[in-house]
Amino acid sequence: QRFEGAWKVIRDELVEHLASEGMPSDAIEWFGKNLDYNVPGGKLNRGMSVVDSVEILKARELTEEEYFQAAVLGWCIELLQAYFLVSDDMMDGSITRRDQPCWYRVQSVGNIAINDSFMLEAAIYWLLKKHFRQSPCYVDLLEVFHETTYQTEMGQLIDLITAPEDHVDLSKFSLKKHRLIVVYKTAFYSFYLPVACAMYLCGVPPSYIPSTEPFSSTKPVHPYDVAKAILVPLGEYFQVQDDFLDYSAPPEVLGKIGTDIIDNKCSWVINTALSLVTPEQRKVLDENYGKKGKEEEQRVKDVFKAVGIEQKYAEYEQNAYETLTKLISEVPEGTKETELKQEVFTSFLNKIYKRTK
């Protein structure tokens, strides 16, 4: 596939660079394995949505060079994600990721994975310099990667101290806390960042008067704020789905076995249940959530069912869909490639709405 073809080029550039710095062959080989093991192999949704968004903004097929530039940004987001996942798996003590052992559990890697994750991040800025140094959007790209990285790390911090795997304290949980974790840990880098990258690449300015009726007579649009105001709740909706599917989806559909209950995750499901339980049900949750046994997990699931979580989720999803649809319908559209299009957002929403995996 085309997007994965770009990775081959980018991967070789990164490895070649280490060679050109005079690194020993075992270090070059190690870095190549780090890249191969951790960067491709995911669903690539984040990376590919840069390319998709650029195509929508330009409203045409991309030239070879335009495609590659968008793909570099897409792979920078995949590198950022790899940086987060390699380290998250170490902090969570996870066993597998994408159907293979987590990188830190690979023979002879161990804690070297910490430095390996650092190098995945550093590679982003090396690529941005190589491919965008002369571009007018260079500083904007650097800043949006910096800011999003920091936000994600803040979300990770809240998550880590709110829901440590080995110490259950449901009094720390709340739907408000859940929202904060989800927005910072996931929504900014997974939803806002790809679209912002595409917008910067297309030269979308910080503000403009739309060129097209009925918006052209209205006040200035701040397109990055508009994008954030839609993509952050959209990312929140996506993560709520993720949490609900972890509880409800059959493993053969989901492609993995949900472990949020036994892992003491601060998920939408437990937080919603906590807002609905009787004191007796609360006691069951306090005593069984985050425990390793199958029976404890089943008791938690029974409470989820008893409080009517399926119905609550159906309501949540309907409400999220309608709210987002309305927000998107209010986006001022323009015909230029430097103006927002509603399709940038509907394409995300349609991929997500009522997904089952």
Added chain:
Amino acid sequence: QRFEGAWKVIRDELVEHLASEGMPSDAIEWFGKNLDYNVPGGKLNRGMSVVDSVEILKARELTEEEYFQAAVLGWCIELLQAYFLVSDDMMDGSITRRDQPCWYRVQSVGNIAINDSFMLEAAIYWLLKKHFRQSPCYVDLLEVFHETTYQTEMGQLIDLITAPEDHVDLSKFSLKKHRLIVVYKTAFYSFYLPVACAMYLCGVPPSYIPSTEPFSSTKPVHPYDVAKAILVPLGEYFQVQDDFLDYSAPPEVLGKIGTDIIDNKCSWVINTALSLVTPEQRKVLDENYGKKGKEEEQRVKDVFKAVGIEQKYAEYEQNAYETLTKLISEVPEGTKETELKQEVFTSFLNKIYKRTK
């Protein structure tokens, strides 16, 4: 002290920023502790040398604002160092740092220290944006931090795979490998980065014709290349001293007990010894280096002594000093603050030459 006074301001800006993002109070408090525990408390040589270098380039005392700007860059380097040290201690399984338990060994921190180290790095770019967004050197500062970070991580990678604490293989060691590790892991961020930051802050351009005789008629100077060509070998010399003192300095002078031999460190001492040993001595090193016992350590020390390491070090130091002095004497000087001064480099060399701790 003035430099530490600037930290109080910077530290509060960073913590305030998290509060302004709506982070929960336990997360804000955690981040404050992360900063307090890991950033100040070292020797601050790297950070203060930004300020010192700016004073030398400007050849006068700094205004309050100039001082603070230089100090922000100095503290950004201390943040970078903290990022490296928190993670290095985890990867090395170290017990103490700066006479206190390593951060990851503090109660309830553990592997959260990985994300904490990430946040120390991310804080750098938030500070650079806050304080230098409007400055002509903003992009240069971003790039020199990116590049130096990547170089340090490359050096860390070579070090980690060449000298893992739990697997001794002296055939991987060599003076060439030692040089590569030292230059990448230490010299760039400890010596080149502070001076480059000072130069960018003073507006030193990428190249110029010196304004002062006898250099003014000569070809263009590339001052960042000149600085690197001196500061990288200077950093190498500094690390060789560090390695030699770890072996030779009395603990009461050094302020700590050297552990390079028992930790299987790829130090200048072992590499120099390896280049001098008889086959019998080599066998002793192979069998005793990197072992945990006092007796094994003593056998290694006996070989070091037998090959005449003290004399070799005295020769190395004399040679390094003379080579650096000559290099510095060739630096074209100018009187403007945008031109190099030899004193930038001699001030480093004089602090280091014949140090005993």
